[in-house]
Amino acid sequence: MVAVLLDGLSWLCLVAGVLAALIGGIGLLRLPDVFSRMHAAGLIDTLAAGLIIVGLVLQSPSWTVAVKLILIIVFILFTSPTATHALARAALHGRVLPWLGDRSSPSEGAPSSKA
Amino acid sequence: MTRAVSLGLAMAALWLLLSGYFDKPLLLAMGAVSVVLVVLLSRHMDVVDHEGHPVHLSLKVLAYWPWLLKEIVVSSIDVAKVILAPSLPIAPAVFTVRGRQRTELGRVIFANSITLTPGTVTIALDGEELTVYALTAQAASGWEDSEMNRRVAAIEAAT
Numbered sequence: 001m002v003a004v005l006l007d008g009l010s011w012l013c014l015v016a017g018v019l020a021a022l023i024g025g026i027g028l029l030r031l032p033d034v035f036s037r038m039h040a041a042g043l044i045d046t047l048a049a050g051l052i053i054v055g056l057v058l059q060s061p062s063w064t065v066a067v068k069l070i071l072i073i074v075f076i077l078f079t080s081p082t083a084t085h086a087l088a089r090a091a092l093h094g095r096v097l098p099w100l101g102d103r104s105s106p107s108e109g110a111p112s113s114k115a
Numbered sequence: 116m117t118r119a120v121s122l123g124l125a126m127a128a129l130w131l132l133l134s135g136y137f138d139k140p141l142l143l144a145m146g147a148v149s150v151v152l153v154v155l156l157s158r159h160m161d162v163v164d165h166e167g168h169p170v171h172l173s174l175k176v177l178a179y180w181p182w183l184l185k186e187i188v189v190s191s192i193d194v195a196k197v198i199l200a201p202s203l204p205i206a207p208a209v210f211t212v213r214g215r216q217r218t219e220l221g222r223v224i225f226a227n228s229i230t231l232t233p234g235t236v237t238i239a240l241d242g243e244e245l246t247v248y249a250l251t252a253q254a255a256s257g258w259e260d261s262e263m264n265r266r267v268a269a270i271e272a273a274t
Binding site (some may be wrong): 020023024026027028030031032035036038039040042043046047050064067068071077081082084085088090091098100113 | 121129132133181184186191194195198199203205207208209226229230231232233234235236237238239248250267
């Protein structure tokens with residue numbers, strides 16, 4: 001009974017994580033510039049990765065495996081903002097300015113798809 | 116010195132958890148040797164300080180993480196709605212927030228928390244000022260007096 005419940009919960013997390021990754025991917029394609037696309041990427045490396053790993057924790061055969069998976073989440077949560085920040089700095093350094101809608105002149109980075 | 120000891124303990128725990136060896140004396144001894152070696156090296160490199168190994172924050176940070184996870188989920192759903200809406204209702208904005216934290220470490224925690232919550236990215240941290248890029252006007256409002264700002268300031272308050 002408990003096993004079935006854990007299995008169901010695990011699948012729920014995995015499916016939700018996959019959906020989050022899918023939405024993040026759609027966001028990467030739909031959003032206009034480097035900076036706004038970082039938000040879509042953020043959806044993938046926090047919510048999607050987190051949900052998938054929680055789903056895997058519920059499937060893990062022993063507690064040492066579960067601990068390792070949880071450590072992976074912790075390290076992702078530490079490193080991904082640093083990487084995002086480095087990306088933003090690099091973009092600014094390369095003179096790509098955030099696209100701010102119609103309020104400002106369209107920056108050279110507006111429809112950029114190189115990121 | 117206490118910081119070095121706690122670093123050693125943390126790494127020994129990590130070694131045990133990652134290896135899963137609890138009853139193989141030879142391997143345990145080798146693990147202990149590597150832990151000692153790494154602690155000595157870190158001390159030699161002078162990185163075992165309040166920034167490199169902020170053990171004084173650990174208990175309060177552990178209490179902060181669940182709240183941060185909840186924030187990540189809530190703002191993720193907001194971003195997902197924006198992405199899936201056919202009209203793509205984004206209104207990107209760049210603004211500055213003054214971090215209420217006393218130390219640089221506290222402000223870095225605040226900046227990273229902002230980046231971790233989807234919909235907002237910290238672009239720059241200069242003194243007390245954080246430059247934040249937000250995807251929607253809603254995500255851009257109210258950061259100065261935000262609960263996150265207050266909570267991160269509280270983490271480092273009593274240390």
